[in-house]
Amino acid sequence: MNSFENLSPDDRKRMSYLKTRDDCTQFARNVGDRHPHLVLAARQRSVEVQVNAMNLDSALRRDIWSVVYAQEEAIFVKHGRRLRAGNTRKVITNRGELGAVEYVVKQPGSESFELLHSLGLGDYTFEAVVLRNQEHFSSDVVDAARRKLDARRGSDTAGVA
Template identity: 35%
Template sequence: MNIPDPQTFTDPEKLRKLMANAVRLGYEDLAFNCKLRIAEIAGAAQDDVIEREFWTALIAAEEFKAAAAGKTSRLAKIRTKHRRVGAQRLLADMMMEEAVSDGFETLVAHGRAELTCEAIVLRHEDQFSVDAVNAARKKLMDHGVAMTDIAA
């Protein structure tokens, strides 16, 4: 059987069809890779590196959440705040919150800690306050994420 490579796709709708077929046929790894490719495509539309990584992370979390729920799922609060303040401020504010986001838990559960907002902050720590960077590191460590797992 000839299994297509999701990395060769540029159309999210075609990826969603491939993903649906992969799920139906029991190819969970292929479905997983389709979700990640959809997120990469969404992020690629951004010129700023922090915005690009933020959108990739957000779409990946939404795709995983949608697959688990069996319906389209949007992280509406995050999207609304992003429209108001942008990715860098949103990420800094998220780091200062006590709890981790739904997206964080979803991404870590799927072995993609490098896509979390916390990982983005650590990769671009020169763009964030020391407090935000330390909070990001603590959240990752508290959830058993090794710092070697967050490199892009």
């Protein structure tokens, strides 16, 4: 999920200096005009830093919480202030982590899903989590995730001749 491998060694080193969400935000502001590719990397680093702080016990749980923090990054970009992904967190509280993923994936596309994709954070959707961790989900959930992502890809290329 980490796309830092596409960065130059110098850019990867820059990312390694970012230790907090606030560091990542300030870095993105500072380089945004000159290096837009580093804005995406800083957003991804922000998600990574927050998930690392949770000390989660499995790759699947890290993947799930990465989505929550990516949603919060997207909310910050959209509204210009830090807000929690309250609806997502409530669904996790009520249904558990896996139940929340299944519930969200079975719903029609959401504003959050589209916003994450538009910001280059499409790997941080519950649909992408399901496809990376298919062994943990039923076939109908996997199929729903695949349909939503395929439809999204189709809409990306619809205007391209």
